[in-house]
Amino acid sequence: MLYLIGLGLGDAKDITVKGLEIVKNADRVYLEAYTSILTVGKEALEQFYGRSIVIADRDLLEQGAQEILFEADCKDVVLLVVGDPFGATTHTDLVLRAKELNIPFRIIHNASILNAVGCCGLQLYNFGETVSIPYWTDCWQPDSFYERIIGNRVRGLHTLCLLDIKVKEPTLESLTKKVKEYMPPRFMSVSEAADQLLKITINVKNSENNGKALPEECLCVGVARVGSDSQKIIACSLKQMKDTDLGPPLHSLIICGKLHPLEIEYLSQFALNEQDVQNSVEV
Amino acid sequence: MLYLIGLGLGDAKDITVKGLEIVKNADRVYLEAYTSILTVGKEALEQFYGRSIVIADRDLLEQGAQEILFEADCKDVVLLVVGDPFGATTHTDLVLRAKELNIPFRIIHNASILNAVGCCGLQLYNFGETVSIPYWTDCWQPDSFYERIIGNRVRGLHTLCLLDIKVKEPTLESLTKKVKEYMPPRFMSVSEAADQLLKITINVKNSENNGKALPEECLCVGVARVGSDSQKIIACSLKQMKDTDLGPPLHSLIICGKLHPLEIEYLSQFALNEQDVQNSVEV
Known part of the structure; x- marks a missing residue:
């Protein structure tokens, strides 16, 4: 399953309870870090979640997204997005690619600007x-x-x-x-x-x-x-x-x-x- | 302190981690229940938070809001709002009343429609x-x-x-x-x-x-x-x-x-x- 999880706008604790549960149990977690930022960095998130995160930059997200979607049909892959997942076109595009590959997806909403x-x-x-x-x-x-x-x-x-x-x-x-x-x-x-x-x-x-x-x-x-x-x-x-x-x-x-x-x-x-x-x- | 906390749109687990911490420690918790609804009721929220909640209907919110703001200068009072707290004019009004009474306030945002x-x-x-x-x-x-x-x-x-x-x-x-x-x-x-x-x-x-x-x-x-x-x-x-x-x-x-x-x-x-x-x- 591919999860797109909104992080809200402030710091690590602005994730929802539902989102946090998914992050803790996921196989791989990426952080989209080029359309917006939180007031805290990747390290603060990693510490709060108790797990490692990979930064997903523009190249990783736009050119193929293959790495993110790899084995997502049988593993749980999370893309963390500052604000709400549907703030940027890139994420709509990622979901469409997942659909093409028959990878189920789920959106966890959050506050956006x-x-x-x-x-x-x-x-x-x-x-x-x-x-x-x-x-x-x-x-x-x-x-x-x-x-x-x-x-x-x-x-x-x-x-x-x-x-x-x-x-x-x-x-x-x-x-x-x-x-x-x-x-x-x-x-x-x-x-x-x-x-x-x-x-x-x-x-x-x-x-x-x-x-x-x-x-x-x-x-x-x-x-x-x-x-x-x-x-x-x-x-x-x-x-x-x-x-x-x-x-x-x-x-x-x-x-x-x-x-x-x-x-x-x-x-x-x-x-x-x-x-x-x-x-x-x-x- | 007066807290206006967004609940997001789905169920009890759509509250943010920050919001949940505040709810658990607050002196009084109200649920605004006339501008929107969740897919779960008050009871499901009470069970998840492990505490009781008072329904704040239109009368309670619009006619004075005295009950909600009572002693909020020295106690922690929460108003839970489906979606984001600033979706409805009523809540802006409540914050203005709090300001008049020198009651500090804080907003915890969440997803809205x-x-x-x-x-x-x-x-x-x-x-x-x-x-x-x-x-x-x-x-x-x-x-x-x-x-x-x-x-x-x-x-x-x-x-x-x-x-x-x-x-x-x-x-x-x-x-x-x-x-x-x-x-x-x-x-x-x-x-x-x-x-x-x-x-x-x-x-x-x-x-x-x-x-x-x-x-x-x-x-x-x-x-x-x-x-x-x-x-x-x-x-x-x-x-x-x-x-x-x-x-x-x-x-x-x-x-x-x-x-x-x-x-x-x-x-x-x-x-x-x-x-x-x-x-x-x-x-």
């Missing part, structure tokens, strides 16, 4: 589609997520922006070499995300679609390490978010739509300047 | 805003959710429809009496939801907004008891969904937007008629 973001007080049914903000390079600066944020705002909806993670990315120079070299891991901060959004705003204002820009003053919420003891939440304008440091990863950014009075009341506790949140209805 | 719905293979970032479909009465037949489904579809997005739950609803006759009488609990099925949507479609077609109706043939996904061993998923047209029985609650309904090839491949395993899913791109 998509529902845990409710901790900032914004109501989940007031969110539109989720977007991802990728790191820009000198020659690749996509901005299609910007239009979707605007589309949500026009309808009064908040947008959850998932921020880019670069783990075990080969350096450009080593791509053609036999032995790959990897860049140090990078996790986009709310400050970097706000900076990128503000740059797009300048481009949009200089183009002919002037009306569809995100106001510099629009209310945003930055969340960091949601679900952990060191969780941090800040509500401020997009412009202020550019200069806000929420500490270690992971970060996510919310661009607010229309706010309900209960949302304003709850958000106020995280406001850099309470008046900004109170006034935000008008921006 | 908003992320676990990914189990049907539809990608979570392709969902637009979530809607709720309420039970109609003879004199109250709201349909504003319909427009929002259409709005999502126009943008190519799927819509998760949360279906109404009526637990401990006083009968109309007893509303003015001292002793309230309650109706038997009701949980909207995907069949009832599809029936209601089809009725609105007829109304829309008879009005002047003809173009904005949901096609009877549009692809839907019905999910029941997500995360439990008896989970059931069916993909079929809206018209067929009306005649589909997914068994006991809880049910949710997804109205599909534009499908990605990987989504089609995954959904096919749940298709009533595989050709419908393959063709659905064109509807």
Whole structure:
């Protein structure tokens, strides 16, 4: 049996009781470690589970998945996934491969940022589609997520922006070499995300679609390490978010739509300047 | 300390290890039992936790919450919530009341239908805003959710429809009496939801907004008891969904937007008629 087990968002103890029982009895356990991270590392998980874990990087998961699925028809193989197993396309793909090989599978769900973001007080049914903000390079600066944020705002909806993670990315120079070299891991901060959004705003204002820009003053919420003891939440304008440091990863950014009075009341506790949140209805 | 602890979606073992530790050591434990349900009852939870639980109904939660917050500044009080604690407005409100009284609080997240719905293979970032479909009465037949489904579809997005739950609803006759009488609990099925949507479609077609109706043939996904061993998923047209029985609650309904090839491949395993899913791109 192939088990995809969600780990939740904080530390080792955020696994469910059901998930933990399966991990303890499994033949092999892998940890998917490139689409998200916990606040604790592999060693802390190994200590808590009392067993060893193999890190499953992008190469292992995307190129064949043969190792993971090996003998999974007669052995119990676990893939641990930070958050909920269906947060990333890769895992859907793995389950499809298992099905092709007649390997039974089971999913153990857990919290993901998509529902845990409710901790900032914004109501989940007031969110539109989720977007991802990728790191820009000198020659690749996509901005299609910007239009979707605007589309949500026009309808009064908040947008959850998932921020880019670069783990075990080969350096450009080593791509053609036999032995790959990897860049140090990078996790986009709310400050970097706000900076990128503000740059797009300048481009949009200089183009002919002037009306569809995100106001510099629009209310945003930055969340960091949601679900952990060191969780941090800040509500401020997009412009202020550019200069806000929420500490270690992971970060996510919310661009607010229309706010309900209960949302304003709850958000106020995280406001850099309470008046900004109170006034935000008008921006 | 006030703890809001998510129970996830299936049975007693879907609580997190962190959540279980807190429950075992708490002074008082309440179970919120009117916005959602697990596949097991209070007794199964009590047996698993080895302690007694008090059911917190709507009256207890909304009218004061004084009992729950009583002495929570010096005792550990837990409110267990099916899914994730921030799924319902009521819980945000309870936390605000705790803050007013200087009672510290902590949230233990878990899976909710908003992320676990990914189990049907539809990608979570392709969902637009979530809607709720309420039970109609003879004199109250709201349909504003319909427009929002259409709005999502126009943008190519799927819509998760949360279906109404009526637990401990006083009968109309007893509303003015001292002793309230309650109706038997009701949980909207995907069949009832599809029936209601089809009725609105007829109304829309008879009005002047003809173009904005949901096609009877549009692809839907019905999910029941997500995360439990008896989970059931069916993909079929809206018209067929009306005649589909997914068994006991809880049910949710997804109205599909534009499908990605990987989504089609995954959904096919749940298709009533595989050709419908393959063709659905064109509807």
